[in-house]
Amino acid sequence: xxxxxxxxxxxxxxxxxxxxxxxxxxxxxxxxxxxxxxxxxxxxxxxxxxxxxxxxxxxxxxxxxxxxxxxxxxxxxxxxxxxxxxxxxxxxxxxxxxxxxxxxxxxxxxxxxxxxxxxxxxxxxxxxxxxxxxxxxxxxxxxxxxxxxxxxxxxxxxxxxxxxxxxxxxxxxxxxxxxxxxxxxxxxxxxxxxxxxxxxxxxxxxxxxxxxxxxxxxxxxxxxxxxxxxxxxxxxxxxxxxxxxxxxxxxxxxxxxxxxxxxxxxxxxxxxxxxxxxxxxxxxxxxxxxxxxxxxxxxxxxxxxxxxxxxxxxxxxxxxxxxxxxxxxxxxxxxxxxxxxxxxxxxxxxxxxxxxxxxxxxxxxxxxxxxxxxxxxxxxxxxxxxxxxxxxxxx
Amino acid sequence: xxxxxxxxxxxxxxxxxxxxxxxxxxxxxxxxxxxxxxxxxxxxxxxxxxxxxxxxxxxxxxxxxxxxxxxxxxxxxxxxxxxxxxxxxxxxxxxxxxxxxxxxxxxxxxxxxxxxxxxxxxxxxxxxxxxxxxxxxxxxxxxxxxxxxxxxxxxxxxxxxxxxxxxxxxxxxxxxxxxxxxxxxxxxxxxxxxxxxxxxxxxxxxxxxxxxxxxxxxxxxxxxxxxxxxxxxxxxxxxxxxxxxxxxxxxxxxxxxxxxxxxxxxxxxxxxxxxxxxxxxxxxxxxxxxxxxxxxxxxxxxxxxxxxxxxxxxxxxxxxxxxxxxxxxxxxxxxxxxxxxxxxxxxxxxxxxxxxxxxxxxxxxxxxxxxxxxxxxxxxxxxxxxxxxxxxxxxxxxxxxxxxxxxxxxxxxxxxxxxxxxxxxxxxxxxxxxxxxxxxxxxxxxxxxxxxxxxxxxxxxxxxxxxxxxxxxxxxxxxxxxxxxxxxxxxxxxxxxxxxxxxxxxxxxxxxxxxxxxxxxxxxxxxxxxxxxxxxxxxxxxxxxxxxxxxxxxxxxxx
Numbered sequence: 035x036x037x038x039x040x041x042x043x044x045x046x047x048x049x050x051x052x053x054x055x056x057x058x059x060x061x062x063x064x065x066x067x068x069x070x071x072x073x074x075x076x077x078x079x080x081x082x083x084x085x086x087x088x089x090x091x092x093x094x095x096x097x098x099x100x101x102x103x104x105x106x107x108x109x110x111x112x113x114x115x116x117x118x119x120x121x122x123x124x125x126x127x128x129x130x131x132x133x134x135x136x137x138x139x140x141x142x143x144x145x146x147x148x149x150x151x152x153x154x155x156x157x158x159x160x161x162x163x164x165x166x167x168x169x170x171x172x173x174x175x176x177x178x179x180x181x182x183x184x185x186x187x188x189x190x191x192x193x194x195x196x197x198x199x200x201x202x203x204x205x206x207x208x209x210x211x212x213x214x215x216x217x218x219x220x221x222x223x224x225x226x227x228x229x230x231x232x233x234x235x236x237x238x239x240x241x242x243x244x245x246x247x248x249x250x251x252x253x254x255x256x257x258x259x260x261x262x263x264x265x266x267x268x269x270x271x272x273x274x275x276x277x278x279x280x281x282x283x284x285x286x287x288x289x290x291x292x293x294x295x296x297x298x299x300x301x302x303x304x305x306x307x308x309x310x311x312x313x314x315x316x317x318x319x320x321x322x323x324x325x326x327x328x329x330x331x332x333x334x335x336x337x338x339x340x341x342x343x344x345x346x347x348x349x350x351x352x353x354x355x356x357x358x359x360x361x362x363x364x365x366x367x368x369x370x371x372x373x374x375x376x377x378x379x380x381x382x383x384x385x386x387x388x389x390x391x392x393x394x395x396x397x398x399x400x401x402x403x404x405x406x407x408x409x410x411x412x413x414x415x416x417x418x419x420x421x422x423x424x425x426x427x428x429x
Numbered sequence: 430x431x432x433x434x435x436x437x438x439x440x441x442x443x444x445x446x447x448x449x450x451x452x453x454x455x456x457x458x459x460x461x462x463x464x465x466x467x468x469x470x471x472x473x474x475x476x477x478x479x480x481x482x483x484x485x486x487x488x489x490x491x492x493x494x495x496x497x498x499x500x501x502x503x504x505x506x507x508x509x510x511x512x513x514x515x516x517x518x519x520x521x522x523x524x525x526x527x528x529x530x531x532x533x534x535x536x537x538x539x540x541x542x543x544x545x546x547x548x549x550x551x552x553x554x555x556x557x558x559x560x561x562x563x564x565x566x567x568x569x570x571x572x573x574x575x576x577x578x579x580x581x582x583x584x585x586x587x588x589x590x591x592x593x594x595x596x597x598x599x600x601x602x603x604x605x606x607x608x609x610x611x612x613x614x615x616x617x618x619x620x621x622x623x624x625x626x627x628x629x630x631x632x633x634x635x636x637x638x639x640x641x642x643x644x645x646x647x648x649x650x651x652x653x654x655x656x657x658x659x660x661x662x663x664x665x666x667x668x669x670x671x672x673x674x675x676x677x678x679x680x681x682x683x684x685x686x687x688x689x690x691x692x693x694x695x696x697x698x699x700x701x702x703x704x705x706x707x708x709x710x711x712x713x714x715x716x717x718x719x720x721x722x723x724x725x726x727x728x729x730x731x732x733x734x735x736x737x738x739x740x741x742x743x744x745x746x747x748x749x750x751x752x753x754x755x756x757x758x759x760x761x762x763x764x765x766x767x768x769x770x771x772x773x774x775x776x777x778x779x780x781x782x783x784x785x786x787x788x789x790x791x792x793x794x795x796x797x798x799x800x801x802x803x804x805x806x807x808x809x810x811x812x813x814x815x816x817x818x819x820x821x822x823x824x825x826x827x828x829x830x831x832x833x834x835x836x837x838x839x840x841x842x843x844x845x846x847x848x849x850x851x852x853x854x855x856x857x858x859x860x861x862x863x864x865x866x867x868x869x870x871x872x873x874x875x876x877x878x879x880x881x882x883x884x885x886x887x888x889x890x891x892x893x894x895x896x897x898x899x900x901x902x903x904x905x906x907x908x909x910x911x912x913x914x915x916x917x918x919x920x921x922x923x924x925x926x927x928x929x930x931x932x933x934x935x936x937x938x939x940x941x942x943x944x945x946x947x948x949x950x951x952x953x954x955x956x957x958x959x960x961x962x963x964x965x966x967x968x969x970x971x972x973x974x975x976x977x978x979x980x981x982x983x984x985x986x987x988x
Contacts, residue, residue, distance in 0.1 A: 038669075046858075056867070059778055060752045060764060061771040067761075088769035134757030135764055162757065192762075 061088070063132035067106070067191030070176030071153060072142045074112040074119075079145075079152070081119040082110040082177045083131060086189045105188040108181045116156045133160065137195040138168040139212070140231065142176045146257060146264035154262065158216050165213040168198050170229040171257035171264060178233055182249050194251055198229060205277050205286045206270040207231070207253040214280075219262060222396050223381025225373075226259040227280065230267065260375035268365070275361035278309045278326055279378040288330075288357055292337035293349040301334040302354060302416065313384040315391055320384050321407040324366075326358060331418035338425030347416055354414040362410050370408075374400045380408075441537045446556040450479055453552070456543055463546070468496065470555055471503045477556045481542070486549035488568025495527055495564055499553070502526050520560035523553075527564065534563045544622065571596065577679035577701075579846050585721040589679045594624050594698040597681070601628060601694065601703075604685035609633070612696075615646055617660070621653035624698040625660065628688060632925045635691045635707075641888060642693045642706065657697035657704050664695075664706075667885050671851045674887035676708040678845075683717055691923030693888075707888035707922070711896065711907060713848030714738055724912040731910055737842035740835060742852055745782050746863040746871050748832045752778045754867030766828075773823040779864030781825055785833040786860070788815055790853070793837070890922065 064085045074080035084106050091105040109126045113119030123131055139157065141150060157163050172179050180190065187193035198209050207229045218226040230253070237248030256273050258266040268276060277283050283304055292298040306329040314321040332339070339346050369378055381399050385392040395402050437456055442449050450465070457463050462484040470478040478499070482492065499506075506522040520535045527533045536542065542552040542561045549567035574596065577589030590597045598612050609631040617625050625646060629639050645664040654660060657677060666674045678684060679701055684694045687705040695704040714734050719727040751759055752767065759767065774781060792811035796804045816834075819825045836856075843849035855878055862870035885892035895903035902918045905911040914934035918927055 050865070057753045057777070057865075058756075059771070060756050060759075060768045061774065063756060063768070065756075065761075065764065065768065086765060088765050089772040092766050092769035132756060135761040137761070164757070189765075 058130060062129055064127045064129040065132050066136045067189050068138045068140065068180045068194065069136060070140045070142070070180035071116070071145055072176045073145045073148075078112040078114060079116050079119045080110060080112045080177070081116065081123065082108060082180050083120075083123055084108050084180045084189075084191055085127070085131075086191075091188050104183075106181070106183070106190065108177075110177060116152045120156075133162045134164060136163065136167050137191040138170060138198070140176045140179045140194075141169070141171050141228070143171050143173050143257065143264055143267075145176075146171050146228075146259075149262045150259075150264075151262040154212075154216060154219055157212055163212075165211065165216070167212045168195060168229065169210055169212055169215050170194075170198075170231045172231050172233075173267075174233045178249075179231060179251060182233060182251060184237070184250055190251075194231065197231075197251065197253065201253055204253065205274050205283060206255065207273055208256050208277060208280055218377075218379070219259075221379075221382060223376060223383075223385050223392070223399065224379040225261065225375035225377050227268075227276065227377045228257045228259065229253065230255045230257050258373055258375060258377055260373065265375060266368075266373055268368075272361075272365060272368075275358075275363070275365035276377070278307065278362070279311075279365075283307045283309070283328070287333060288354060290350050290353040290357065292335070293339065293346040295337045298336035300332060300336065300339065300350060302330040302350070303333040304328050304330045305418070311380065311383045313380070313387045315384075315388050316407075319406060320380075320388075320391075320395065320402060322380055322383070322409070324362065324408060324410045325413070326362065326411070327413045327415070328354075328358065329415050329417050330354065331420050332416065333420070335425065340425050341416065341419050341423070351414050351416055354416070355412045358412045358414060359410055362412070366408050366410065370404050370406075374404070376400065376403055380406075438540045438543065440539050442539060442542075442554070442559045442561055444557055444559050446477055446479065446554055449554050449561075452539060453481055453542065453546075453554075456539070457546070466496075468500065470499065471507055474507065476503075476507075479554045480551055481546050481554070482551040482566065483546055483549065486569045487551060487566045491566040491568065492551050492564070495551070495553075495566070498526060499523065519555060519558045520562055523555070523562055527562070532565045534565075535560045536563060537561065548622070548624075569593075574600070580678060580680050580683075580717070580844060582680075582716070582718045582721065585717050586680075586682050588681060590681060590701040590703055592699045592701055594626060594696050597696050597701075597703060598626055598628060600681035601685050601688070604681065605630065605688060610688070613639075613643075615643070617646065617649050617651065618654040619650070619652050621655070623654040624696075625654075626696040628684075628694040628696065630688050630691070633689065633691050633919075633923050634693060635889075635922055636924055638691075638693055638707070638888060642695065646695070654697060655699070657695070657700040657702045660695060660697055661704055666887055670881065670885060671854045672710065672882060672885060672892065673713075673847045673851055674706075674708055674885060674892060676705045676712060676845065677702040677847060678705065679703075680717060686720070689923070690920040707890040708892075709887070709890065709894055710848075710882065710892050713845040714843060716844040719910045724910055728909040732908070734842055734844070735908065737839040738852065741837075741839035741843065741849075742856060743859065743871075743875075744836050744839070745786060745832055745856065746859040748829070749778050749782050749860060750863035750867045750871050753864060767826070770826040770828050774826050775824070777864075778829075779861070781829050782833075782860060782864065785815070785825055785829055786836075786857070789833050789837050895921070 064083075065088075066083045067086055068084040070082035070084075072080040072082070085108065086106050087104070109123050111119050111122035111125065113122050120131070139153065141153060157167070158165070179194075183190055184193040187196065198207075201207060201209060208227055210226070210228050215226050215228065218224045231251050232254045233249050234252045235247050235249055236252065237250045238246055253270070255270045256268040256276065257264050258268060274283070274286065284307075286304045287301055288304065289299045289301045292300055308325075308327040310323075310325045312323040312325070314323065332341075339350075341347055366378070369375070376399065380403065381392075381396070384395070434456065437452060440452070442452070454465075464480075464482050464484050466480040468478050468480070470476040480492065480496070506519065506526055524533045524535060534541075534545075537559045542563060545563040546552050549569060551564040551566045553562040553564060555562070571593040572591050574588045574591055576587045580589075588600060590600065602610065602612075607630060610628070611631050612626050612628045615625045615627065616622050627639065627642055627646070642664070646660070649660070649663050651659065651663070661673075661675045661677060662668065664675065676687075681703075684703050684705060688694055692705050692707060695706070697704070715731060716734070719731050721727075722730075752771070756764060771778070776784070788811075792807065792815065795807045795811070799807055815825075816830055820827050820830060840849050840853055843852065859871060859874050859878070862874035864870075866873070882893055883891075883897060891898055894900055895907050900921045903921050905916050905918075906920075914930065914936070917930040917934075919925075919929050
């Protein structure tokens with residue numbers, strides 16, 4: 035028993051020997067909420083980190099501090115490589131820079147055009163970084179996007195995070211995380227697309243409500259990449275055709291003209307979609323059959339319509355189908371003709387169905403894609419008029 | 430000197446009353462509470478008698494009654510006794526005459542007389558006989574039966590054990606009117622000579638358990654036993670463990686139900702805490718309320734207690750390891766909130782946690798020991814200082830206060846005080862390990878504790894049963910409390926009868942129609958039954974089937 039006691043004592047004492055190795059407490063960390071990556075001087079990389087000051091970011095009632103300054107503190111540093119720039123941040127930061135809570139990585143388009151391989155590598159290699167961080171490109175300076183305080187949220191990073199998280203209803207930009215970027219970058223059958231954000235003066239000023247001069251971050255389409263280089267921009271409305279290929283088209287509002295009065299509009303909300311890509315292989319050429327079935331409901335009608343009237347409904351469905359068809363067609367054409375980058379992930383679909391044929395085609399897949407036959411079928415159904423079954427009209 | 434005393438104690442009485450009296454006086458001295466009453470047993474034959482008893486331990490009424498009988502009937506008693514040395518004959522007669530009063534023993538050993546006097550009996554010494562009559566006249570003042578202080582229930586019996594061992598056994602006996610219920614007596618403590626009773630249900634108690642308990646009790650050599658805590662520490666299986674392997678309780682209903690489950694209860698005189706063994710770890714988390722309130726609420730509150738157990742064991746350690754090592758595991762908004770609270774705190778989180786834990790324990794201890802009115806002041810000052818001022822002064826973070834308060838509340842939700850204390854003890858090594866090594870330290874310390882708990886045995890039973898080793902039929906009363914009509918088998922620990930319930934115990938209203946007629950009393954019950962048999966409701970039939978199946982499955986292997 036005495037022996038056991040000594041062993042136990044030694045064991046307990048050995049805990050003290052660690053000296054709490056690796057211990058760093060939450061309040062000794064500079065928690066990064068957003069990162070901006072710009073081109074620096076002389077081919078350098080400029081990294082901007084947005085760090086909240088906890089006591090100002092959170093109205094702390096008990097502690098004798100807080101509410102004295104800005105909620106965030108931003109630091110910017112340059113370096114030959116991304117890692118060097120990040121290490122250089124340490125020159126300014128009294129606390130250790132901590133990356134695990136990073137919400138978003140914003141990359142300047144000029145920088146992205148020269149390739150973002152280093153970004154992908156660094157942010158996936160480092161164990162402290164999370165794969166579900168949003169990644170976006172911006173035509174503005176990333177520094178500005180990262181440090182602009184937007185209206186509702188105290189911390190800009192959080193604001194952009196929520197903007198992307200609840201952006202499904204606008205379908206103005208794809209929602210891309212580090213994981214998406216990484217997988218589409220690594221995959222032979224696809225190329226990355228990234229969310230695009232920009233600063234616009236759209237916020238209404240509190241002092242002078244007539245002016246809209248407050249800067250806001252806005253979702254503005256997508257950046258198209260070939261391998262790791264930015265090659266093109268899709269504007270907000272063009273993205274609608276892209277979204278079904280990479281995520282789900284949810285809750286989009288589309289307006290069609292009224293069946294009986296072409297000057298008025300009916301707004302339709304896409305509630306549910308069924309999207310299928312069926313790859314085929316004919317005479318050494320890949321073919322794709324793209325089928326989109328959507329179910330929508332009437333969100334707003336400027337003219338009296340009823341779902342009972344089959345003719346009216348058919349007319350609206352036809353217009354909606356045309357609208358969606360054009361959206362998809364436009365993006366498919368752009369991919370085939372302009373980009374030569376497979377952002378629609380058609381290669382992956384093909385690989386899944388024809389793995390052995392894929393091995394022969396993958397080497398020059400981008401060229402094959404140009405003359406691949408892609409036919410699009412859209413079937414739109416208007417199923418629901420929500421609470422009003424009969425049209426609203428006077429009398 | 431002790432040898433001399435020993436010699437006197439082991440000697441026997443003589444026929445000479447004077448020497449007998451002086452012998453007792455020499456042994457017991459002239460204590461003020463030792464009462465000697467001389468009386469003339471028989472006037473004509475000039476036979477003297479002396480009574481010895483301890484004041485305060487006896488019932489005076491009893492002694493007076495006995496004395497009256499003795500003197501009034503002295504002629505009859507003496508009628509068959511001739512000569513100077515009457516001896517056995519006399520005492521035998523006295524015994525028969527006194528029997529209408531109380532229990533009477535006779536002995537010629539000094540030891541017996543002394544033991545009797547000291548435990549509240551009366552020793553009657555009559556001239557010309559070497560036999561001493563020991564009259565049972567115990568009647569010390571005792572606390573009446575009150576509600577148990579440490580284990581309160583909302584619904585259930587309110588009586589608790591007292592300091593009187595006989596009252597205690599009676600409280601249990603009232604709940605077990607089985608002829609097989611046995612209470613055996615022992616005396617432990619060289620000087621205190623404390624009564625210890627072992628109670629069990631013969632035929633139900635685990636085989637060999639009573640013998641083992643007796644063996645362990647007989648092994649004890651100690652001068653005095655003041656409380657059952659002494660006995661607990663001297664018979665438990667794991668003296669070096671923070672876990673208690675013997676349960677102590679103030680509730681007779683608990684003891685009775687444990688005895689029905691095949692356990693042994695150990696009563697110790699002068700202690701309102703009765704020990705039961707063997708003990709499983711989980712039973713410390715089970716309250717009597719679970720069984721008395723309906724099964725749904727019983728199960729719910731039991732689950733709450735399991736949660737409380739986990740919280741009180743791990744919450745501070747998890748908080749410390751998250752804050753000081755694994756910040757990435759905290760959701761971002763929460764991380765910011767915690768960081769803002771910790772902004773001005775001068776201590777590392779481990780130290781902060783230790784300070785708070787210790788001040789909480791201090792407050793609890795101070796509130797407990799103080800007289801009640803002062804205790805309140807302690808808790809007010811404590812809560813103000815710890816809860817309010819410490820946060821405002823920036824010494825501890827508000828989050829830490831929440832964590833410690835939650836942990837404290839959770840540890841109070843554990844119904845057994847001893848168990849809640851041992852859980853609180855284990856918390857500290859866990860806290861230090863996770864504060865120094867993070868999740869790694871927490872996991873390894875937890876593993877060590879788990880391995881230790883797994884290796885424990887309580888009187889031959891695995892401490893963590895019925896979880897490990899898994900006992901299928903005991904699951905009915907482990908994480909959840911099954912309704913009584915489903916708890917059909919006895920505890921696996923218990924020997925003997927396997928089923929505690931009859932069949933078809935699920936209550937249900939009578940089938941439609943039959944009820945009305947039955948109410949009017951127009952149809953005899955036999956008729957009703959046959960109706961039932963002809964048209965049995967399908968649901969009932971299936972229920973019976975389920976039960977039969979279950980019985981097969983739950984059968985105990987006969988060994």
